[in-house]
Amino acid sequence: MGRKTDNPAVDDDQAPADDVSGDAVADYLRRHPEFFTDRLDLLSDMTAPDRWSGDSVVDIQRFLAERRLGEIDDLRNCAQEVIETSRTNMSVQTRTHAAVLALLSAADLEHLLRIINDDLPLLLDVDVVTLGFEAPGSPGSPESGPQAVPGKALGELLAQADVQKLRQGGVDGIFGAEENVRLLRDIGDETEVGGTLFGAAAGLARSAALARLRPGREVPAGLVALGSRESAFRPGQGTELIGFLARVLESCLHRLVGAPA
Numbered sequence: 001m002g003r004k005t006d007n008p009a010v011d012d013d014q015a016p017a018d019d020v021s022g023d024a025v026a027d028y029l030r031r032h033p034e035f036f037t038d039r040l041d042l043l044s045d046m047t048a049p050d051r052w053s054g055d056s057v058v059d060i061q062r063f064l065a066e067r068r069l070g071e072i073d074d075l076r077n078c079a080q081e082v083i084e085t086s087r088t089n090m091s092v093q094t095r096t097h098a099a100v101l102a103l104l105s106a107a108d109l110e111h112l113l114r115i116i117n118d119d120l121p122l123l124l125d126v127d128v129v130t131l132g133f134e135a136p137g138s139p140g141s142p143e144s145g146p147q148a149v150p151g152k153a154l155g156e157l158l159a160q161a162d163v164q165k166l167r168q169g170g171v172d173g174i175f176g177a178e179e180n181v182r183l184l185r186d187i188g189d190e191t192e193v194g195g196t197l198f199g200a201a202a203g204l205a206r207s208a209a210l211a212r213l214r215p216g217r218e219v220p221a222g223l224v225a226l227g228s229r230e231s232a233f234r235p236g237q238g239t240e241l242i243g244f245l246a247r248v249l250e251s252c253l254h255r256l257v258g259a260p261a
Contacts, residue, residue, distance in 0.1 A: 096241045099123040100248045109256040116224075116249070117162055126228045128201040131213075132164040133222035134171060164197050171212060171221045180212040180246070181239040185231060197225040207233040211246035216254045224249055 029035055036042060102119050106112035113131075120129040167173075175182055187208055198205045205227025213222040224246055226233070 092241060095124050096245055099245060103245075103248055103252050106252060106256065109253075112252055112256055113163070120226075124226060126226045126232065127204055128198055128225075128227040130162060130164055130197055130199065130201070130225050130227075131222060132166045132170075132197050132225065133213075133220045134168055135165040135220075162199065164199055166196065166222070170196075171223055174210060174223065175212055181243050182210045183233045183235050183237055183239065184208045184210070185234040187227075197223075198227050201227065204229055207231050209233045209239075209242050211239075211242050213246060213250045213253065216250075218257045219250075219253050 099120050102115050102123060103112065106115055116129055116131060121127060185207055187205065197208070197210070207228050207230065209226040211224050213219070213224060215221045226242070
C-alpha cells in the first residue's frame with residue numbers, strides 16, 4: 001500500500017521544478033494539449049527522438065524539422081533588425097525635420113549662421129556643423145563668375161562666423177562634377193576634408209556627411225559639413241535627408257543675402 005500524501009504530484013498550473021517527475025510532466029501535457037500553442041519557442045530547445053536507431057540510418061524528417069526551426073530563428077532575427085532600422089530611420093527623420101524648422105525660423109543671415117553653428121549639432125545629434133564657401137580670387141586660380149562673388153553683407157558675416165574658406169574649384173574637387181552628397185566613414189585632420197572643413201574641430205570629427213550648396217544671387221558655391229566623433233556616417237547610407245536639409249539651407253541663404261538685419 002503506497003504512502004498517502006497531501007499534495008498532488010503536479011499542480012495544474014505550476015509545481016516546484018525539483019519535485020516534478022517525467023511521468024508527471026507527461027500527465028500534465030496530456031491534460032493540457034494546447035500547452036505548446038503559445039510556447040512554440042520551447043520546441044526549438046527540445047530534442048526529438050530518432051525514428052530509427054543505428055549509425056547507418058539518417059532520419060530525414062528530423063533533419064528537415066531542425067532546418068525549419070533554424071529558418072524560423074533566422075526570420076525572427078531579420079524581423080528584429082528591420083524593426084530596429086525603422087526606429088533609427090524615424091529618429092533621423094524627426095531630427096532632420098526639427099533642423100529644417102529651425103533654419104526656416106531665421107530672421108536674418110546672422111541668425112541663420114548662429115543656428116547652423118550652435119543649434120544644428122544638438123538637433124541632428126552630431127558634434128559639429130560647418131559651412132564652407134569658395135573664396136574668389138584665390139592665388140593661382142581664375143576669378144569666379146558674378147554668381148560666386150559674395151557681396152558686402154554676406155562677406156562681412158562670413159568673415160565673422162565660423163565659415164571655412166575653400167579654394168576655387170574646391171567644391172567640385174570634393175564631390176566631383178556630378179555628385180551632391182558625400183559620406184565619409186573615417187577622415188583625418190590632415191586631409192582637405194578634415195583640416196579644411198572642420199577647422200579647430202578637425203581632431204573631433206572622425207566621420208562626416210557633406211552636401212553641396214549651389215551658388216545663387218551673391219552666394220558662392222559651397223557646402224555644409226556634418227561631423228561626428230563616432231562612425232555615424234558611412235558610404236552606402238541613404239542620403240535623401242541630408243540632401244533635403246542642404247536644399248532648405250541653400251534656399252535660406254539665397255533668401256537672406258542682402259536682406260536687412
